[in-house]
Amino acid sequence: MGFQLPPLLHVINGQRVASRDGATLAVIDPSTEALMGQVAHGSAADIDAAVQAADAARRGPWQELPPVQRGKLLFRLADLVTREREALAWLEACDVGKPISAARGDIDGVAETLRYNAGAADKIEGAVIPLGERVVDYTRLEPLGVTAHVVPWNFPLGMVARSLAPALAAGCTAVVKPAEQSPLSVLYFMDLVAEAGIPPGVVNVVCGDGPGAGAPLVAHPLVRGVAFTGSVEAGRAVGIAAAAGMKPAVLELGGKNAIIVAADADLDRLIEDVMMGGYENAGQVCSSSSRLLVARSVAGEVAERLAARAAALRVGEALSDPDLGPVVSAEQHAKVMGYLDGARAGGARLITGGGRPAGLPRGYFVAPTVFDNTDPASRIAQEEVFGPVVTITPYDTDQQALDIANSVSTGLVAGVYTRDLNRAFAMVAALETGSVWVNGWYLGGTQAPTGGTKDSGLGRERGLIAVRNFLRIKNVAFRL
Ligand code: NAI
Numbered sequence: 001m002g003f004q005l006p007p008l009l010h011v012i013n014g015q016r017v018a019s020r021d022g023a024t025l026a027v028i029d030p031s032t033e034a035l036m037g038q039v040a041h042g043s044a045a046d047i048d049a050a051v052q053a054a055d056a057a058r059r060g061p062w063q064e065l066p067p068v069q070r071g072k073l074l075f076r077l078a079d080l081v082t083r084e085r086e087a088l089a090w091l092e093a094c095d096v097g098k099p100i101s102a103a104r105g106d107i108d109g110v111a112e113t114l115r116y117n118a119g120a121a122d123k124i125e126g127a128v129i130p131l132g133e134r135v136v137d138y139t140r141l142e143p144l145g146v147t148a149h150v151v152p153w154n155f156p157l158g159m160v161a162r163s164l165a166p167a168l169a170a171g172c173t174a175v176v177k178p179a180e181q182s183p184l185s186v187l188y189f190m191d192l193v194a195e196a197g198i199p200p201g202v203v204n205v206v207c208g209d210g211p212g213a214g215a216p217l218v219a220h221p222l223v224r225g226v227a228f229t230g231s232v233e234a235g236r237a238v239g240i241a242a243a244a245g246m247k248p249a250v251l252e253l254g255g256k257n258a259i260i261v262a263a264d265a266d267l268d269r270l271i272e273d274v275m276m277g278g279y280e281n282a283g284q285v286c287s288s289s290s291r292l293l294v295a296r297s298v299a300g301e302v303a304e305r306l307a308a309r310a311a312a313l314r315v316g317e318a319l320s321d322p323d324l325g326p327v328v329s330a331e332q333h334a335k336v337m338g339y340l341d342g343a344r345a346g347g348a349r350l351i352t353g354g355g356r357p358a359g360l361p362r363g364y365f366v367a368p369t370v371f372d373n374t375d376p377a378s379r380i381a382q383e384e385v386f387g388p389v390v391t392i393t394p395y396d397t398d399q400q401a402l403d404i405a406n407s408v409s410t411g412l413v414a415g416v417y418t419r420d421l422n423r424a425f426a427m428v429a430a431l432e433t434g435s436v437w438v439n440g441w442y443l444g445g446t447q448a449p450t451g452g453t454k455d456s457g458l459g460r461e462r463g464l465i466a467v468r469n470f471l472r473i474k475n476v477a478f479r480l
């Protein structure tokens with residue numbers, strides 16, 4: 001073991017503290033099922049202490065700091081994340097089963113997100129509105145105040161950075177509630193927040209689960225803005241609670257993302273991209289490419305090539321740097337297995353994978369799986385599995401492909417693979433998703449907005465627009 005675990009306690013006002021009631025939760029390495037330790041399990045009392053600290057920090061030195069100085073602190077924090085890349089990557093790998101090289105890439109993404117938003121901190125400009133010579137009217141873009149950040153386990157620190165960086169750039173303070181499955185990296189990161197010179201109380205972390213810690217955080221009256229990433233079900237509850245408190249909420253929820261593969265598509269590129277989009281992070285990505293809708297004339301070839309490639313992926317423990325680690329938890333493993341059994345029972349044709357891979361009796365492993373000839377109305381083709389599972393459904397006309405793509409309740413990302421520009425533009429317009437990627441996957445990045453339509457959520461993260469999530473407009477008018 002090359003690195004020490006951080007203290008597994010909440011971080012409130014710069015102090016490491018246990019839960020008021022002493023409760024803890026197990027921290028498990030999904031590659032080995034080994035118990036790594038016990039992390040504090042927060043409840044309403046811990047949330048209240050953290051929110052009070054964030055509120056005091058908001059009214060204290062943080063609000064006096066010129067925006068350019070906030071930016072400098074975030075640049076410094078990014079440099080510290082880069083310095084600690086190996087430790088942070090190791091923590092992610094052990095906590096969630098992510099292959100170590102993928103975890104390194106995630107940490108590079110965290111630093112990039114911090115730098116992008118650091119540069120935005122001093123570019124938050126209001127407007128002067130012409131109302132005639134006798135009135136001066138202008139807008140102030142003011143920080144919302146204390147903000148809540150409730151994040152999932154698939155990219156533990158990446159998800160924190162995605163909403164925390166713009167919130168801090170905007171001048172807000174924060175309480176972060178990591179997922180109960182993955183508290184380690186953000187607890188380590190909090191030492192870097194302090195070392196960067198960000199005042200105590202500006203960023204606080206309360207560990208714990210959704211009902212115990214997440215719900216009281218969202219509902220706390222001093223919390224004025226909410227950023228949530230996770231399941232549709234929890235996102236809906238968070239959205240309702242935020243609305244009751246008149247708090248803006250950005251909700252980034254799940255997807256069941258289709259790629260439409262036309263007969264003229266570059267199949268080499270497609271197969272390469274599905275290796276990434278379908279199986280990277282063991283398929284536990286909201287924007288994974290889990291449904292392939294393939295023109296019937298090439299569906300057989302796609303199925304054959306995809307199954308061969310998927311079967312050749314190396315599955316193993318995160319620190320051995322395989323292509324594919326385990327899924328995050330026993331619960332997630334059982335959920336994925338349930339989908340696989342249901343699909344087989346429902347008549348989907350399994351062409352590779354379908355269960356626990358041979359030779360890995362321990363750890364939450366799932367073999368990379370492909371189902372061919374999948375009924376587009378079946379559960380496996382409609383619901384987010386969040387595992388290394390890709391379904392193939394043949395189609396006959398472009399309209400049929402679009403209808404199937406749009407037939408799900410979510411609308412996060414869709415893909416189109418074709419060499420026909422007119423087809424691509426027409427499909428981009430017709431697809432009911434927040435993003436459309438043409439002839440590539442996991443496009444976009446820190447600089448480009450992302451988010452969903454339909455049940456995939458509300459609002460957009462990333463890009464400059466994400467800073468606006470944490471600002472409110474005050475209109476000011478002077479009569480001369
Ligand atoms: P979840 O949505 O329950 O958890 C995500 C975060 O929300 C965690 O920090 C959790 O503690 C918190 N949370 C849960 N209920 C809450 C509530 N009522 N109020 C405030 N916070 C709450 O997701 P879970 O149970 O970990 O995974 C279940 C399924 O959700 C997965 O199988 C997957 O399909 C989907 N999921 C989607 C993600 C995405 O990025 N779109 C990320 C994680 C899960």
Ligand code: MG
Binds near residue numbers: 029094096
């Ligand atoms: Mg864990």
